[in-house]
Structures are given as structure tokens and as C-alpha cells.
Amino acid sequence: MKKSTTQILALILIGIVFLVGCKKDEKTEWDTELLTPIGRTTLSIDNLIKDSLAKANGDNTVNLTYRSTIYELSLADQFIKIPDTSIQQNISVSSLALSQTSIDIKNSLGSLAQNLQASSDPSQQFLGGFLISNNNKNVAIPALNGYNTPPFVFDGSAYFQMIEIEKGSLDFWVVNHMPIPITNVAFEIKNHTTGTVILTDVIPYISPYDSVYKIYDISGKTVDGALDFRISNFNSPGSGGVPVLIDTNDYIRVWGRIFNVVAKRAIARFPSQDLISSDQEITQTIGERKFTYVDCKSGELGVDISSSIQEKLRITYRLKGAYNKNGKVIEDISDVAPSVGGVPTTISKNFDLSGFSIGLTGSKGNNFNTYTQVVVAHIDSSGILREITNSDSLYFTYRLKNIKPNYIKGYAGRDTIMFQGNSPFSFSNLFAGNAPNALDFQDVSLSLNIENGLGVDGIVKVNSLSGKNANGNVVNLQDNSASPVIGQPLTINRAQDFPLRPAKHDFQINSATSNIKNFLTNLPSSIDYDVQIRTNPNGNQQTYDDFAYLDSRLKVNLDLNIPLSVKANNLTLRDTFGFKLGNSPKEIDNINSGTLYLITYNKFPLKGDITLVVYDSLNNPIDTLLSNYTLVPGDVDANCRVNDAKKNVFSIPVSSTRIHKLFSGYKAVLTAVFNTQTNNGSCNGQYYKIYSDYKLDAKITAQFNYKVKL
Amino acid sequence: MHNVVMNFRKAIEMRKLVLTLLLFFVIIEWSFSQKTDSILDSNIVVISTGTVRPSFFNHELSYLADLPTLLPEYRKNGLAFTASFHQNSNSLPLGFVMKFLAKGEINTAYKDRITSFPGKRIRYEDELKAGLSYQHYFSKNKVVFYASYFHRNMRYADITKDALNLVLYGNKMYEDKTASLSNMNFENLMYNQFSLGIGKQEGKLFAAVNLSFLQGFMDNQLRTTNAGIYTAPYGEYIDAKYGFTYNQANEGASPFFGLKGAGFSGDVHVGYQFEKGLLQFDVQDLGLIMWGKESINYGKDTAIHFEGVVIDNILKINSSSFGRLNVDSIVKDVAAEKTNRQYNTYLPATLSLSFSHRLKTKTVGIQMNYGIQTRWLSNYYVMAYVKSNFLFQNGLVTSVSISGGGYSLFNLGAEIGYTTRHINFMFGTHNLLGLVAPNHYPSSSLNLRLQYSF
Structure with a gap:
């Protein structure tokens, strides 16, 4: 008995341990019903009318403006090409300068006296001895005549070998630093090698302790590198019997140079120049x-x-x-x-x-x-x-x-540029797939806007504008006003510079004098144009103030102005947007089934039928989430105005299978067909004004059977 | 949330360890008992006297949790291994907790049964305690010296029924209603307790005190004030108001002997031996743990109105828009800033008062115990119990008990023990119904004690 009791206890405990320890390895999980908002959005007129600008007027009605550029002239293409x-x-060689060469000869009175003593002329010998013997004495000096010196070499060979001088000068400065005047100083300069005389001259008189400066033009001379300079004669009248102080250190100095030389040709060691x-x-x-x-x-x-x-x-x-x-x-x-x-x-x-x-x-x-x-x-x-x-x-x-x-x-010159072509008219893309007149506007006006970003005057002539819709139906824009825009030259001013301010011109076409309403309700998808542009029609005015920037443009735009007062007749809006539930199937594995709710608050006076189809990446439809769900319009008051939004709730059941099928979704196409209400008494048949507070609030919520896994 | 679940799972692993140890000791005892029949026959346990002798074996005080350490012991040395687990709730049975924590599917019928319990609040507490204790009796001075180590793992929660419904059913059932999440608290606590104590017998009075150092290594603590969630029809929007503080002692796994928090607690035992019985009063776990400055705290008191992610243009919705529709992004928007500061956990102290006396019989000693007991927990009612111990001459001991109070209304208990000359063994439960029907009855427990005296 004792043994069996203990054994039973042991078995119980073993069982418990096994129950806990051998539990299958799976997650704790249970199902829940979750109800949660997922997303919300607001579709205002700005969202619905893409690529347009909706402006609220003072009474909160909305004007729709839309611009389409039908031609854009690039500056670089036309005006500022500079050819290679x-x-x-x-x-x-405009000048050939040479180094300056000079000579400086100094002959003292003592040296002169010695030369006189060495002369063969007795009178000169006497005078030489007289000067030496009376040095530092005041005596009268007798006259001296016919004195000459051996040649001194004027050596410039270190600088040049030969110069053919086109232009040049030679100057001399002769200083008489003796107490007696000197007269008839004759000198000559010759090429040392060839003996060609370059210059000779005589200086008639130089007073005691005085000097003479002279400049000589040596243009056209050919000068060698070495020149001989020689005083061939000079005289002196002496002191005229007046005693003067004889100082053998007194001297005669001759300083000369060749300068301002411009050579035609030279063989030289040229200086830096x-x-x-x-x-x-x-x-x-x-x-x-x-x-x-x-x-x-x-x-x-x-x-x-x-x-x-x-x-x-x-x-x-x-x-x-x-x-x-x-x-x-x-x-x-x-x-x-x-x-x-x-x-x-x-x-x-x-x-x-x-x-x-x-x-x-x-x-x-x-x-x-x-x-x-x-x-x-x-x-x-x-x-x-x-x-x-x-x-x-x-x-x-x-x-x-x-x-x-x-x-x-x-x-910038004169150019005439003709261009024909067509440009897309994306405004109509909003209504693609619609029959003409699906959207009826109460009033429409159009402005031909020309924006000149060039600093060049011009003339623009719009020969024709026509709109072609998706069915190929063409409507030519006709302007029957007194100043028609179509077919007449339009003068365009130049842009202003610093900073660039394009010149803008608007030429109005209104519905009263044109077929613009028909033009627009044709829902054109493209505009065919035939436009001529002439630049500088008056030619060169000698002002030379034309200018152009690389990004300067001449744009021709069509500006639509539509007061949003509309009638819709099966107006179909269709758009495609990306649709992807997640990156991995695991992200939706825990969702067993559920219901998506689309809750809308519609303040537009338009009834809408909504269809939402999901496509895979190969454009195959995989599910229709919504099919002709009716979006109830807001109720209008006596003034045909909606004051309160209308609530709509759409349920979209989604099973687990459907969720997994939607997981392969790549894009979704939302189609909304709008019609104007027909059961609103006095508002029936009228254009409905669109006010700025009109909007469609949409919320997406989800009720999911969600498996919680821990 | 993930961390809390992980910590729970860690506790489950610990529970497996304890159960394995229980099994180990049972097998050891089984083997040992086959060899010690002669010792048992010696019948050394005094059971025929009229004196009630509280001891490790006569565990009349261990009604809900475990045997207090501070009992008088008249053998020279005693070494005991004690392991216990109890779970007590007004609505959550052990089976549910095990499914939630130890993996398993919770189906709708089960959820319906769990949430069919009456009351607007869910109250729950459990504790796992296991460890070794040693005491030495100085017979000359009639003084007992105590030393012990215990691993403690306790959880207690007081949450609204709406919170449980939200977790189990989701918020669809609260469409156009508000689910209350106010005044909730929850704590998941793990620590190691190192104790020293002393007791003294003075005539008929025995008194003892025990002081413990608490090495905290894991804690999650959540408190809410004024909180609720309103779900609009079709889920068009969700309004949530919430004031909460959430403290976490550790981020990720914490080592078993890691010191994330430190604290102290005290136990007191007083027993007086009357002529016809024994009156005892006990206070256990009176103390706190202070978690360190590396703790992680979140707190916020605010309200949010959630209408879903704004999609700028529904005509251009794409994967990135859906990619944002996840809980993390929402939590990021509404969650409080993370801080690091100290916080405290006050232990749920236990107070108990009991009276025991012997009935005179010839062959079987019968000891009757009457007591009341409470824990310092939110809306925890005083529990009253009656327990009868049957002491047979061959060393076999059994007991049965009946109790009411706490978080559960009614419990039946049964224990069985056996004693040899040196070894005393006890195994039992105070919540038999919870063990027999763990998915139906919201309370259960399991106790094991093994003492070696020498």
C-alpha cells in the first residue's frame, strides 16, 4: 500500500511534467473581430480637376482656370547659336631694343701739359713746360691752337656685333673744368673695323668751368660693336693776359652714349625686352x-x-x-x-x-x-x-x-519662324471616354496668352487653332470679334532685363463672339496650331539692346476660364492608381475574413455611380470591389446649393480567399459616372454652381476577423 | 506586450524545472521508502499526546501558499526543500493561463466560458516559490536559527472585463460603445530571496523574526488611471483616452542572478500554546524591491482621436499608404516617451491568524486548524478556512480542507504526507477543483515539501 501510494504520486507528477513539457510547439492564437479606421481622404474640386487651378470667387462659387501651352520657342534653338x-x-616684332653703350673720357690739365711737352711743336713744348712750372700760381695762360688727341675706342662689342639702326640717338656732354675757354672742339666717331664715319661735329666754344650737351640722330646708320672716338682739334684763346690760377688737376671731360635704339636688324646679345x-x-x-x-x-x-x-x-x-x-x-x-x-x-x-x-x-x-x-x-x-x-x-x-x-x-537679327503642329490638351483627359456634351458648362472664355521671354520685339500671327477630340472630330476656333485674335498679327513687346521680366500679352476670345463653347464641349484631346512669329520686324534700330537668356522662352498658351456651373450627363471620370496590399503574403495571413466599409460624405450636387476594379500586373481584372455603388448627392436648397453632405456607407465583404486574391493586385481602376440630379424641383434643368466648400469625404474602415498569434 | 509574454514564458520554463524537481524528489523518496520500512515502523513521530506541535510536517499554516519558515523546530538540524505553486482568480482558470502562456489555441467556446464569469473586473494572482531552508535548534537556550534561499515568481493583476474582452474578442463588440480600461494594475515579478532568522521559545510563547535580502531580476508593472476606448459605428473613428504608467526592470532576458533591483522583506511569527490549542499569527513578505535606474518607464495621460491614416489623394493611394497602416506606426504616434528612472514594487504581504487543537482519538491523531488569511492585493478578500490533519501511527499523514475567500469563492484541499526517521515528505493541494478541472475552476495550487532532519 505504501509503495503503491508513492508510485501513484510519481505517476501523477510525471504526467503533469509531460503535459507541460511535451506541449506541441505552436503559437498561442485566437480569433478576434477588429473594427478599425484605415484611411481617409477628401476629394475637393482641386483633386477632381487635376492640372487646373480652381479659384474661389467672393460668393464661394468656383472658377476653373486651365492653361495649356501649345508652343514654346527655345532661345538656344533659334537665336544665340554662335558658329564654330x-x-x-x-x-x-614691333621693337628691337638694345643695351645702352656709353663712353666717359676725362683729360686733366696736367696730362694735357705733358702731352704738349711731348709735342714736336716747340710752341706747344713751351706751353706744356709753362703750365707745369706754374702749377698753383696765378699767371696769364697763352693761347693754344691745333691740339688733338689720339682716338679712344667706344667699345660696345660686349652687347652687339652689328645694328642696323632704324631709330636711335647719340648724345655728348663736354665739360670744360679749366680756367680758360676752349674753342673749335672737333670730334668724329667711326666704325672701328670698317672706318665708316658715323658722326662728326665741331663745338665752337665752351666757357671756363662750363659744359655743352648735344644729341645726334643716328637713324639709318649701321653701327659696329666697336667705335673710334677722336678729338681731332681743339683751341683755346688762353686767359687773355689775365692771370689765372693754374691747377694741373683741372680737366676736360667728354661723356657720350648711344641710346633709344630701335633696330631693323641686329646681331646682338639682346637684353630682356x-x-x-x-x-x-x-x-x-x-x-x-x-x-x-x-x-x-x-x-x-x-x-x-x-x-x-x-x-x-x-x-x-x-x-x-x-x-x-x-x-x-x-x-x-x-x-x-x-x-x-x-x-x-x-x-x-x-x-x-x-x-x-x-x-x-x-x-x-x-x-x-x-x-x-x-x-x-x-x-x-x-x-x-x-x-x-x-x-x-x-x-x-x-x-x-x-x-x-x-x-x-x-x-538679334530678323527671323520669321513658321510652326505648325499639335499639342495635347490634357484638360479633356479628365473626361476621356465621355461622349461630347457629357459636361455642359454655362459659360466659357478663352485667352490666347503670349509670354515673351526674349529681349526682342516681335509679331505673332495665329493663323489657325483647331481642337480634335478622341473620335477625330475637329472644331476650328473662330473669332468673329471686331479685333479678332485668329488670323491677325499681334504685336509682342520685348521682355525687360535685370531681372528678366517676360512681356505678357493676353488676347481674349469670349463665348459671345466665338465658337469657344463648341470648341470646348467637343472635349478636344489635342490642339492643332499654325502660328507665325517674326522677330525685330523693324530691323536694326542701332540700339543693340536685344538680349536673350538660354532659358528664355516664347510661349503661346491657351488660358481657359470656366465658371464652374455645370450640367453632367453621364460624365465619366476614370482613374488608375496603384493598389498593393503588402509586400509579403504573411502580412495578411492573420486576416481570416472581414468587411471593408467605404463611408462617404458627399456634398456635391451630383449623383455618382462608383465602380472599383482591381487588376494584376498583367492588366487582368482580378476582383470588382465596388460595382455601380450609388453615391447619393447632397440635398440642394431653394438656391440649388448643397449645405449638408450626404452620408453613404458601402460594404465590401472580403473573405480570406478574396484577400489573398487581392494580394496579387497591382493597380485599381476607379470609375465614377456623374449625373446632375433630376428630382430637385426648381433646380431641375439648371446649371449647378460648384462652391468651394463642396467636397467628398471618404473613409475606409475595416472589420476583420483577425487571428492573434503570440 | 511582447516582453511581458516572454517573461511569462520564462516563468513557465521555471515552472517546468520545479515540477521536474518535484518528480525527482518523489522518485528519490519512493526509492528511499522501499528501503526504510523498518524505520517507519519505529514510529518516531509523537502523535499521541494532546499537545499541538507545529512543525514542518504539521503544516497547518500552509494553507494558501507555503509553509512559513519561522516555525519552532525541536530537532537539532533540519534541511528542507520546498516547492509550491498556487493560482487564484475570480475568473481565469489555470487552463486558460496555460493556454495563453504555454501556447495553444483559444477557441470561441473557451473564450465564452472564460468571460462568462460574473463581475466587471478580472482579478488574478499566482506565485511560484521553490527553495531550500535550514534551521538549527539550540536546545539549551530554546533558540532556533534559520537560513533559507527561495526563488520567487509572482504575478497579480486587476483588470477590467472590457480589457479581457478586447484582447479575446477585439473591439467589434464595442461598436458604438466604450470599453473601460480604467484603474487596472498588473505586475509580473521574479526575485531571489536570501534570509536569516531567529526564533525563541519562552514558556508557552514562541516568537521568531526573519529578514531577507531580495535580489530582483525581472519585473513588469502596469498601472492605468482613467482609460477607455470608444469605437464609432463602422469603425469610422476610435477615441481613446488613456493614462498609464508602465515600468520594466529589464529589457530582454535578465540573468537569473542579475541584480536589476534590490530590496528587503521581513517575516514575523508568534505562537502561543494554550492548554487546549495553539494560536499563531504570521506576517510574511512585508517589504519592497527598489528597481534600478536602468529601468525602462513609459507613461502618458492623454486622449487621441484616430480616423485612420490620411491619404492625400485617394486617386493616388499606393502601397506606401497601406504600408503605414500597421500597429507599430499607430503605437509610435500615441506611445509615451521612454525614460529610465527608478521605481518600487511593494510585495503583497501575507497576514494569517490560526488556531489549532487536537481531538482525542485512540488510533488516529486528528488535528483541527481554523484560520483566516489575507494578502495585500487589490480587492483581495479575507479567506477563511478549516483544515483537518489525520496522523496515522504508521507515519502516514493526510489532510482535507475547505476554504472561502480571496479571489475565489470556494476551495477544497487535500494533502498526503509520509514520515521516516530522518525524512518528512508532504505533497498536496488546497485547490483540488482547479487541478481536477483546470479549464473550469479559476483557482489551483500544488505544494511539495521534503525535509531531512538529523
Whole structure:
């Protein structure tokens, strides 16, 4: 008994443990009925009339405005094309400067006396001895005649070997620092090698302690590197019997130089100098257009430089008047190797013009389409003898490629542009699939709006506008007013600049003098147009203030203005929207079944029949969620106005199978067929005004049998 | 919600462990008993005297929960393993709780039966307690020294019936009605209890105190104030008002000996031996646990009106619109900000008063126990009980009990025990109906005690 009792206890406990421990491995789960809002939305007139602008009037009625651009003229396509251009120019050596050479000769009175003593002339010997013996004494100095000096070498060979001087000067400064005057100072300068006389002259008189300065033109001379300078004679009347202090340190000084030399040709060691420094202009021909300024969006300037000069050049190139927004200029400094054996050496440079603004009026500001270059060709002193002539040149080739302006200014020329075509008229897309006259508007007006974003005067002529509906039915727009818009030239002003303000013109077509209502109720899906545009009809007025931006447009728009007072006769609105329940079937696995509720509050005075069909990704219909569910319109008062929204509740049962079928949904098509109410007494047959507070509130709620799993 | 369920499941795993231990000890005892028939025959237990001797074996105080540690013991050393589980509710049977926590399908009939219990509020409490205790008796001074360790896992909840309906049925049944969620509280608590105590016999009076350090490692605590959900017809909108605080001691799993909170509790036992009986008074688990600053707290007192996700244009609804229609996004909109601050849990202390006396019989010792007991829990009624112990000369002990109060109205209990020279064993329940019909009766318990004396 004892044993069996304990055994029973053990078995009970074993059983309990097994019951708990061997429980099948599944989730705790139970079914619930959930009732929850899912989503809500409001369809106002803004939602229903897409791509339009509904404006509320003072009485809360709504005007519908709709714009359709039927043509848009792009600036870049028409006006500011700048063709690729290649231009060649050459620039000769404009100046050839040489190093300055000079001579400085100083002859003291003591040295003069010694030379006189050494003379073979006894009188000069005597005078020489007299001067030396009376040094520092006050004595009368006798006259001196026929004195000359041996030649001094005027040596410039360190700088040049030969110069053919086109222009040049030589100056002398003769200083008499003695107590007696000197007279008839005759001198000559000769080429040392060839003996060719370069210059001779006589200075008649120089007072004691005085000087004479003279400049000589040596243009046209050919000068060697070494010159002989010689005083061939000078005299002195002496002191005229008046005792004067004899000081053998007194002297005569001659200082001379060759300067301001411009050579035709030289064999020289040239000093550092700019051989070429000049502004060069290149002018493009762009038809009748004359531009004064261009702001480049993109483009490229290529420059090839060839040199026939036998010296290495440092070329500085700058496109004058070109700056980007950071003030950067287009400039380059490059070395060109010396020409050897008469064969020019060439370098090539490319400059990106993107973002650069460039003046096109030339260096003097009175040109057009003209680029100005500043070119400086510089040589450094090499110490080597080179032969350079002023016929040596730099040859330039300029290449302007792919210039695309952001902005141009000047005279844009005259153009006549004809364009015919058609453009979609999306307003009617709202009513696609409807028979004509499904929507009847009480009144319609249309405005031809021309928006000129070009700084160019013009004339626009709309030859014809016609609307074609989906059935191919065409209605030509006819304007029978006193100032018809169709078929007559319409003057268009230019846009204003800084900032750009397009010129806007509206040309009204109203329903009283046109067939615009028929035009619109035809529900055109496209507009055929025939339009002519002429620019600068008065030609060049010499003001050169035309302008155009890259994004400047000339637009021709149709502006519809429709007071929303309508009758609907089976007006069908259809739209397709994405429909996807989730990314994974697991997301809906816990839903066993349920009911979707569509709760609507309709304040529109229109009865709607709604159908909602779900399609898969292959456009196969997989389920019809709603089929001809009636959306009851709001009740109208005596003024045919709806004050309170009407509530509608649509139930959509969804079984588990249906939910899983809907999971493959890809898109849904909502079709709503609207009709004006016919049971509203005095409002029957009238146009219903649409007020700004009209809307359709829709809420989606769901009652799901949901399996909770923990 | 997910964390709460996970913590529940963790508790279930612990329950499996305890049951396995119970089984282990039963088997050990079974084997041991086959070898110790001669010892049992020695009949060392004194049962024929007229004195009521409260002891580990004579567990007359362990009516609802477990045997208090602070009983006088007159053997020199005692080492005891104790494991108990009880569950007490006015409407939720153990079967439902097990289905909810330990996986299983809850069908409509079952839900209907659960929610058919009368009353507008659902009250529930359960506790799992298991551990070892040791006491040493200093006979010279008549002093008992106690040391013990217990793992404690308790849950208590007081929620509205509407809340249960919402969970089990959803909100459809509340269409155009408000479901009340006010003044609810719930706590799911796990901690380890380390205790030291001392008791003294002074004439007919025995008194003892016990102090415990509490190592808390898991807690979920929810309180609501004024809260409710109104569901409009067709679910057109939902109005919800809610004021709540939710505290969580740990995020994710917490180590068994992780210190997420610390606290202290005290137990008091007083017994007086009359000539004809024994009067005893006990207070257990009077204390609190303070959870650390890493706790996670949420709180909000607000109202929301939910009409669904706004779809800008129904004509352009797409998957992203539906993708937003999930609970997480809604919760994100309405949930409170997360904070980290300390909070406290006050333990549901137990108070009990009992009187025991012996009936004179020749062959079977009969001990009658009468008592009342209560726990410091929301709307917990005082429970009264009568329990009769039958002590046979061969060492077999049985008891039957009847009680009413607490969260449940009526309980029947039965226990069976056995004693040898060194080992005392007891196994039983105070809620027999809940064990027999776990899906029908909202209360159950299971107790096991094994003591080795030397």
C-alpha cells in the first residue's frame, strides 16, 4: 500500500511534467473581430480637376482656370547659336631694343701739359713746360691752337656685333673744368673695323668751368660693336693776359652714349625686352546678328602660336574683357622655343570658356562679334649673339568651338519662324471616354496668352487653332470679334532685363463672339496650331539692346476660364492608381475574413455611380470591389446649393480567399459616372454652381476577423 | 506586450524545472521508502499526546501558499526543500493561463466560458516559490536559527472585463460603445530571496523574526488611471483616452542572478500554546524591491482621436499608404516617451491568524486548524478556512480542507504526507477543483515539501 501510494504520486507528477513539457510547439492564437479606421481622404474640386487651378470667387462659387501651352520657342534653338570659327593672324616684332653703350673720357690739365711737352711743336713744348712750372700760381695762360688727341675706342662689342639702326640717338656732354675757354672742339666717331664715319661735329666754344650737351640722330646708320672716338682739334684763346690760377688737376671731360635704339636688324646679345606687345582683334561673322556681349555656358577657345624668332619667347596671352563670376580672366603664359633654321616652332593652347562673360566690342568698344586678345612676346637676356630682324613674326590661329551662350546682348537679327503642329490638351483627359456634351458648362472664355521671354520685339500671327477630340472630330476656333485674335498679327513687346521680366500679352476670345463653347464641349484631346512669329520686324534700330537668356522662352498658351456651373450627363471620370496590399503574403495571413466599409460624405450636387476594379500586373481584372455603388448627392436648397453632405456607407465583404486574391493586385481602376440630379424641383434643368466648400469625404474602415498569434 | 509574454514564458520554463524537481524528489523518496520500512515502523513521530506541535510536517499554516519558515523546530538540524505553486482568480482558470502562456489555441467556446464569469473586473494572482531552508535548534537556550534561499515568481493583476474582452474578442463588440480600461494594475515579478532568522521559545510563547535580502531580476508593472476606448459605428473613428504608467526592470532576458533591483522583506511569527490549542499569527513578505535606474518607464495621460491614416489623394493611394497602416506606426504616434528612472514594487504581504487543537482519538491523531488569511492585493478578500490533519501511527499523514475567500469563492484541499526517521515528505493541494478541472475552476495550487532532519 505504501509503495503503491508513492508510485501513484510519481505517476501523477510525471504526467503533469509531460503535459507541460511535451506541449506541441505552436503559437498561442485566437480569433478576434477588429473594427478599425484605415484611411481617409477628401476629394475637393482641386483633386477632381487635376492640372487646373480652381479659384474661389467672393460668393464661394468656383472658377476653373486651365492653361495649356501649345508652343514654346527655345532661345538656344533659334537665336544665340554662335558658329564654330577659325581665324589666323600674324604679329611682327614691333621693337628691337638694345643695351645702352656709353663712353666717359676725362683729360686733366696736367696730362694735357705733358702731352704738349711731348709735342714736336716747340710752341706747344713751351706751353706744356709753362703750365707745369706754374702749377698753383696765378699767371696769364697763352693761347693754344691745333691740339688733338689720339682716338679712344667706344667699345660696345660686349652687347652687339652689328645694328642696323632704324631709330636711335647719340648724345655728348663736354665739360670744360679749366680756367680758360676752349674753342673749335672737333670730334668724329667711326666704325672701328670698317672706318665708316658715323658722326662728326665741331663745338665752337665752351666757357671756363662750363659744359655743352648735344644729341645726334643716328637713324639709318649701321653701327659696329666697336667705335673710334677722336678729338681731332681743339683751341683755346688762353686767359687773355689775365692771370689765372693754374691747377694741373683741372680737366676736360667728354661723356657720350648711344641710346633709344630701335633696330631693323641686329646681331646682338639682346637684353630682356618685350619684342611684341599688342592688342589683336578677331571678328566673327554671324549672319545679320551683331552681338556686343556673350555669357558663355560652355565653349572652347583654341590658340596656336608659331614663332620664327631665333630666341626663346615667353608668350603672355589674355582674352581681353573676359571674366568669370569670380573675376578670373582667361590668360596664359607659355614659352616658345627658338626657331631653328628658319623653321617656326609652334605651341597650342585651349581655354575653357564655360562661365566666362566676354565683351565683343573690340578694343575700341565700337565693334561687334569681336574678341580682343592681348599678346606679349618677351625675351630674356641669354647672353648669346642672336640675329633678329623686325620682319620676324608670331603667327596666331584662333579656334572658337561649341560656344553655347547663357546670355547674349546686341542685335538679334530678323527671323520669321513658321510652326505648325499639335499639342495635347490634357484638360479633356479628365473626361476621356465621355461622349461630347457629357459636361455642359454655362459659360466659357478663352485667352490666347503670349509670354515673351526674349529681349526682342516681335509679331505673332495665329493663323489657325483647331481642337480634335478622341473620335477625330475637329472644331476650328473662330473669332468673329471686331479685333479678332485668329488670323491677325499681334504685336509682342520685348521682355525687360535685370531681372528678366517676360512681356505678357493676353488676347481674349469670349463665348459671345466665338465658337469657344463648341470648341470646348467637343472635349478636344489635342490642339492643332499654325502660328507665325517674326522677330525685330523693324530691323536694326542701332540700339543693340536685344538680349536673350538660354532659358528664355516664347510661349503661346491657351488660358481657359470656366465658371464652374455645370450640367453632367453621364460624365465619366476614370482613374488608375496603384493598389498593393503588402509586400509579403504573411502580412495578411492573420486576416481570416472581414468587411471593408467605404463611408462617404458627399456634398456635391451630383449623383455618382462608383465602380472599383482591381487588376494584376498583367492588366487582368482580378476582383470588382465596388460595382455601380450609388453615391447619393447632397440635398440642394431653394438656391440649388448643397449645405449638408450626404452620408453613404458601402460594404465590401472580403473573405480570406478574396484577400489573398487581392494580394496579387497591382493597380485599381476607379470609375465614377456623374449625373446632375433630376428630382430637385426648381433646380431641375439648371446649371449647378460648384462652391468651394463642396467636397467628398471618404473613409475606409475595416472589420476583420483577425487571428492573434503570440 | 511582447516582453511581458516572454517573461511569462520564462516563468513557465521555471515552472517546468520545479515540477521536474518535484518528480525527482518523489522518485528519490519512493526509492528511499522501499528501503526504510523498518524505520517507519519505529514510529518516531509523537502523535499521541494532546499537545499541538507545529512543525514542518504539521503544516497547518500552509494553507494558501507555503509553509512559513519561522516555525519552532525541536530537532537539532533540519534541511528542507520546498516547492509550491498556487493560482487564484475570480475568473481565469489555470487552463486558460496555460493556454495563453504555454501556447495553444483559444477557441470561441473557451473564450465564452472564460468571460462568462460574473463581475466587471478580472482579478488574478499566482506565485511560484521553490527553495531550500535550514534551521538549527539550540536546545539549551530554546533558540532556533534559520537560513533559507527561495526563488520567487509572482504575478497579480486587476483588470477590467472590457480589457479581457478586447484582447479575446477585439473591439467589434464595442461598436458604438466604450470599453473601460480604467484603474487596472498588473505586475509580473521574479526575485531571489536570501534570509536569516531567529526564533525563541519562552514558556508557552514562541516568537521568531526573519529578514531577507531580495535580489530582483525581472519585473513588469502596469498601472492605468482613467482609460477607455470608444469605437464609432463602422469603425469610422476610435477615441481613446488613456493614462498609464508602465515600468520594466529589464529589457530582454535578465540573468537569473542579475541584480536589476534590490530590496528587503521581513517575516514575523508568534505562537502561543494554550492548554487546549495553539494560536499563531504570521506576517510574511512585508517589504519592497527598489528597481534600478536602468529601468525602462513609459507613461502618458492623454486622449487621441484616430480616423485612420490620411491619404492625400485617394486617386493616388499606393502601397506606401497601406504600408503605414500597421500597429507599430499607430503605437509610435500615441506611445509615451521612454525614460529610465527608478521605481518600487511593494510585495503583497501575507497576514494569517490560526488556531489549532487536537481531538482525542485512540488510533488516529486528528488535528483541527481554523484560520483566516489575507494578502495585500487589490480587492483581495479575507479567506477563511478549516483544515483537518489525520496522523496515522504508521507515519502516514493526510489532510482535507475547505476554504472561502480571496479571489475565489470556494476551495477544497487535500494533502498526503509520509514520515521516516530522518525524512518528512508532504505533497498536496488546497485547490483540488482547479487541478481536477483546470479549464473550469479559476483557482489551483500544488505544494511539495521534503525535509531531512538529523
